[in-house]
Amino acid sequence: xxxxxxxxxxxxxxxxxxxxxxxxxxxxxxxxxxxxxxxxxxxxxxxxxxxxxxxxxxxxxxxxxxxxxxxxxxxxxxxxxxxxxxx
Numbered sequence: 001x002x003x004x005x006x007x008x009x010x011x012x013x014x015x016x017x018x019x020x021x022x023x024x025x026x027x028x029x030x031x032x033x034x035x036x037x038x039x040x041x042x043x044x045x046x047x048x049x050x051x052x053x054x055x056x057x058x059x060x061x062x063x064x065x066x067x068x069x070x071x072x073x074x075x076x077x078x079x080x081x082x083x084x085x086x087x
Contacts, residue, residue, distance in 0.1 A: 001059070001060055002086065004057055004084070004085070004086045043073055049078070051077075051080065052066050052067075052069050052070040052077055052078070052080070053081075054066035054081045055085030055087060056082060058086050059087065066079070067081075
């Protein structure tokens with residue numbers, strides 16, 4: 001996740017982190033097993049402007065995935081990809 005930072009900067013950033021919800025991560029990561037569909041999105045109901053941001057070097061959510069998300073909502077989406085950036 002921070003592979004583009006120096007080891008010193010990685011440790012400094014890690015010290016500022018807070019714990020994320022395990023439930024949210026599980027619902028997103030294991031969506032296939034989530035019978036309630038907590039992370040399901042009905043694209044037809046998305047009418048507000050959407051900004052999709054990606055780091056070209058992201059290993060967690062690759063730019064290819066972000067581009068697909070932006071393409072699903074072409075009429076309301078703006079896609080920005082940043083070179084030499086990670087997650």
